[in-house]
Structures are given as C-alpha cells and as structure tokens.
Amino acid sequence: MRKGSLKIAVIGGGSSYTPELIEGFIKRFHELPVSDLYLVDIEAGKQKLEIVGALAKRMIEKANVPINLHLTLNRREAIENADFVTTQMRVGLLDARARDERIPLRYQCIGQETTGAGGFAKALRTIPVILDICKDIEELAPNAYMINFTNPAGIVTEAVIKHSQVKTIGLCNLPIGTKMQMASLMDTEVSKVEIEMVGINHLNWTTQIYVDGKNVKDEILQKVSETKGITVKNIPDFGWNLDFLTSLGALPCSYHRYYYMKEKMLEEQLESLKAKGTRAEAVKKVEEELFELYQNEQLAEKPAQLEKRGGAYYSEAAVNLMASIYNDRKDIQTVNVKNNGVITCLPDDVSIEVNCIIDSNGAHPVAIQTPLPPQIRGLLQVVKAYEELTVTAAAKGDYHAALQALSIHPLVGSANMAKKLLDDILEENREYLPQFSAVLGEI
Incomplete structure (x- = not known):
C-alpha cells in the first residue's frame, strides 16, 4: 500500500449515502490521506452520480483537503491500481427492494x-455482480482490499470468500451502533465500552459487555428491558422481555426481532403495508428529498436529513476500518470475515461477524470468550446453512439449492411456501438473474 498516496474506488458512488462517506474521508484525511477518490456507477445511475459528485466536490473544496475527485461510469478505470474498493450498491434499485418486501408479505411471511x-432475493441479484467486480479487482488491483457494505453483507462476503481471490472484509454499521447504545445506557464515553459480538451479519449476539474493565452485561440486560430506542431506524422499537434476555444470556441485535417476535413483526408489517406501503417506498421519498437538497449549489456539507435514510455511522465504520489497515493499528473492530475455526459449530469456509484485530494484513478474528449455548447455537446454525445454500444458488443458478435455502429459513417455514416464494422471486427479478435463465424458461 502506497504511503501518502491512496486510491479508493467507491462502487455505487451515486448512492445517497455517499456524502456521509465523503464526510468520513474529510474528517480522517490526516490518518487516511486519499489522493484519488473515484466514484463509479452504472449508466442508469449517471444522473445521481453527477448530483452526488458535485456535492462531494463542494464538500472537499470547503474542507480544503487535497483529494482529487473523479466521477466515472468506467468501473475498470476506477479499480485499476486501487488500494481500497468499497461496494455500496443496490442491483435493481429501490423498485427491486420494494418487490423484495412485498412478495413475502403476499404469503404472510x-x-x-x-x-x-x-434478503434472499437481494442476494440472488447481487452476488453475480459482486463476483464480476471481483474479477476486475483480481486483474487490475490484486493487492486491494474490498470493503463490502452491500447487503446482505454477510452472504455477499461469503460469496467473495468462496468464489474469488479478493481480500475482502464485510462491514455493517450495526456493531458500532450497538456499542454507542451501550455507552448511552451506561452514561459513559464509547471509548470506555468493550463488547464481544458473536454470530453472522444481522444475526449476532453481544455476549460480553465491559465498561472500564467491569463486566456490566447483566446490568445492561436489565436496562435494555426497561428502555425504548435500542434498535435501528428501519426496525420497529418493540422492547425485550427481561426473562427472555436473562435466559438467552446475551443481548440480541435489532434484527433478531424478526425471529424472536415473528408474529408481532409480521402484524406490524402488514398494517404498515396497508397504511403507507413498504419501507422501500418510504426510503424512495426520503431519497427524492435528499437529491433535491444535494442539487443546492450552496450546500457543501452532509445534510442532517440524511439521518432519516438509515445507515447511521456508516462512514465512521468504513473509514475507520480503512484507516486501521493503512496505519497498521492493531485495534479491535467487529467485521465479517472467514470463520477458519473461530466459531467451532460452523464450517471453516463461511463468513462470520466477530471481533477482529485490524492491521496492515487485514482482519484477524479474536478467540471467542463465551462458549455458545444451544439457544444461540441452534438458530445460528440454521440461518448459516440457509446462507450457504443461498451463496450456491446465486453463484451457480442452482434452483434446488435456492429451494432448500428458503425451505429451511425460520421466516419461511415450509417447503410448500418456499416453492411459491422462489418462483415469484425468480419471475419478478427475471431481468437481473441471468444465472437462472434455463430455469426461468420453465417457470
């Protein structure tokens, strides 16, 4: 990695999140000296790329940092000789997300x-594109790190691990958000909080919580059961029962509500669908407002309204990770990496989300302090098996792997339901699933 001269390529540069990422690069320029920043998108995203790019340029000029900003539709140009390639894309845009949310609700899922x-539908669309990007990285920037923020982040990371030679680390803002919530609950600085997180992306458990070296997990579980607001913006704030938390012996992440409160969450989604549509449709309105703001030539900073979009602390997590690699910091961050025996009840070649030491050679998982009890191990193994099958289905266009993936997922529940969902997903995403072309001819 070239000291003092970094090239970073952002795949999905026209995203509404990009101003937050730009803010992160500006704030941390002293420790991550980016000389060339490439924002790259596809033809369909050209207008958004130009709008976001103009705002990014104003932000960089206002901050007076020497970052050379490049806007391009040429992905290979952006990737060539890059030190880092970040991915933040949505194949099919928000219309595809709306379908992802509506199809399951059609069947009371x-x-x-x-x-x-x-998430399964999104993975089928996304993985082939990500693996195509990986081919470019292998050819044009073999020493680059791919920092993947594209959802479903854990499944996408696993696909890269299994089907490419690219050095990849999957990233989610949920771990850093959890740490900040714990600091708030304990009325202390986030720097004094240490946590152990174990699991996979959007299915991880906080098994240890320390403040100033003192184990405060039991106190935190008590406080969480009495407190609202321990969730992320896009998940309803249904509280946790203390008996449940005590018996679990860990703090579940926000996304666990879909598993542990399935009936309540489904009821809320169905009511919300009737009243105001899907979350995707709400986000679409927020994005329209954001891009209107971004076009204001007087705007030269990230607008506060971006917080409505979700993804809080994205730049904090992403730029912090790159800075730690660049500076060989050897600090601890929670990221998605290859298991390699760290979680013993899972295969070695799958992706996991755990605490890692970050240095110039990437992310190295820290040994887990807490043996996983059956109440955690059981759900973890089932959902990881679903993820393994989903990677196979997406990478190879394997209909049978896809059917089994949905059949075993706890939020689907039956082979009959899985078949209906799968056929609808394939049919309604036909233009984005060339790997299933032979199967689609029969549906």
Whole structure:
C-alpha cells in the first residue's frame, strides 16, 4: 500500500449515502490521506452520480483537503491500481427492494430487505455482480482490499470468500451502533465500552459487555428491558422481555426481532403495508428529498436529513476500518470475515461477524470468550446453512439449492411456501438473474 498516496474506488458512488462517506474521508484525511477518490456507477445511475459528485466536490473544496475527485461510469478505470474498493450498491434499485418486501408479505411471511425471503432475493441479484467486480479487482488491483457494505453483507462476503481471490472484509454499521447504545445506557464515553459480538451479519449476539474493565452485561440486560430506542431506524422499537434476555444470556441485535417476535413483526408489517406501503417506498421519498437538497449549489456539507435514510455511522465504520489497515493499528473492530475455526459449530469456509484485530494484513478474528449455548447455537446454525445454500444458488443458478435455502429459513417455514416464494422471486427479478435463465424458461 502506497504511503501518502491512496486510491479508493467507491462502487455505487451515486448512492445517497455517499456524502456521509465523503464526510468520513474529510474528517480522517490526516490518518487516511486519499489522493484519488473515484466514484463509479452504472449508466442508469449517471444522473445521481453527477448530483452526488458535485456535492462531494463542494464538500472537499470547503474542507480544503487535497483529494482529487473523479466521477466515472468506467468501473475498470476506477479499480485499476486501487488500494481500497468499497461496494455500496443496490442491483435493481429501490423498485427491486420494494418487490423484495412485498412478495413475502403476499404469503404472510416477513418481508425485509436483508432477512428472510427478501434478503434472499437481494442476494440472488447481487452476488453475480459482486463476483464480476471481483474479477476486475483480481486483474487490475490484486493487492486491494474490498470493503463490502452491500447487503446482505454477510452472504455477499461469503460469496467473495468462496468464489474469488479478493481480500475482502464485510462491514455493517450495526456493531458500532450497538456499542454507542451501550455507552448511552451506561452514561459513559464509547471509548470506555468493550463488547464481544458473536454470530453472522444481522444475526449476532453481544455476549460480553465491559465498561472500564467491569463486566456490566447483566446490568445492561436489565436496562435494555426497561428502555425504548435500542434498535435501528428501519426496525420497529418493540422492547425485550427481561426473562427472555436473562435466559438467552446475551443481548440480541435489532434484527433478531424478526425471529424472536415473528408474529408481532409480521402484524406490524402488514398494517404498515396497508397504511403507507413498504419501507422501500418510504426510503424512495426520503431519497427524492435528499437529491433535491444535494442539487443546492450552496450546500457543501452532509445534510442532517440524511439521518432519516438509515445507515447511521456508516462512514465512521468504513473509514475507520480503512484507516486501521493503512496505519497498521492493531485495534479491535467487529467485521465479517472467514470463520477458519473461530466459531467451532460452523464450517471453516463461511463468513462470520466477530471481533477482529485490524492491521496492515487485514482482519484477524479474536478467540471467542463465551462458549455458545444451544439457544444461540441452534438458530445460528440454521440461518448459516440457509446462507450457504443461498451463496450456491446465486453463484451457480442452482434452483434446488435456492429451494432448500428458503425451505429451511425460520421466516419461511415450509417447503410448500418456499416453492411459491422462489418462483415469484425468480419471475419478478427475471431481468437481473441471468444465472437462472434455463430455469426461468420453465417457470
């Protein structure tokens, strides 16, 4: 990695999230000296790329940092000789997300962007594109790190691990958000909080919580059961029962509500669908407002309204990870990496989300302090098996792997339901699933 001269390519540069990422690069320029920043998108995203790019340029000029900003539709140009390639894309845009949320609800199943049948559909569209990007990285920037923020982040990371040679680390803002919530609950600085997170992306458990070296997990579980607001923006704030938390012996992440409160969450989604549509449709309105703001030539900073979009602390997590690799920091961050025996009840070649030491050679998982009890191990193994099958289905166009993936997912529940969901997902995403072309001819 070239000291003092970094090239970073952002795949999906026209995303509404990009101003937050730009803010992160500006704030941390002293420790991550980016010389060339490429924002790259596809033809369909050209207008958004130009709008976001103009705002990014104003932000960089206002901050007076020497980052050379490039906007391009040429992915290979952006990737060539890059030190980092970040991915933040949505294949099919928000219209595809709306379908991901509506199709499961059609059959009285949870409809969510990254979890269950909705996350499965997104993975089928996304993995082939990501693996194509990996081919470019292998050829044009073999030493680059791919920092993947594209959902479903854990499944996408696993696909890269299994089907490419690219050095990849999957990233989610949920772990850093959890740490900040714990600091708030304990009325302390986030720097004084240490947590152990174990699991997979959007299905992880906080098994240890320390403040100033003192184990405060039991106190935190008590406080969480009495407190609202321990969730992320796109998940309803249904509280946790203390007996349940005590028996679990860990703090579940926000997405666990889809598993542990399935009936309640489904009821809320169906009511919301009737009243105001899907979350995707709400996000679409927010994005329209954001891009209107972004076009204001007087705007030269990330607008506060971006917080409505979700993805809080995205730039904090992403730029912090790159800075730690660049500076060989050897600090601890919670990221998605290859298991390699860290979680003993899972295969070695799958992706997991755990605490890792970050240095110039990437992310190295820390040994887990807490043996996983059956109440955690059981759900974890089932959902990981679903993820393994989903990677196979997406990478190879394997209909049978896809059917089995949905059949075993806890939010689907039956082979008969899985078959209906799968056929609808394939049919309604036909233009984005060339790997299933032979099967689609029969549906």
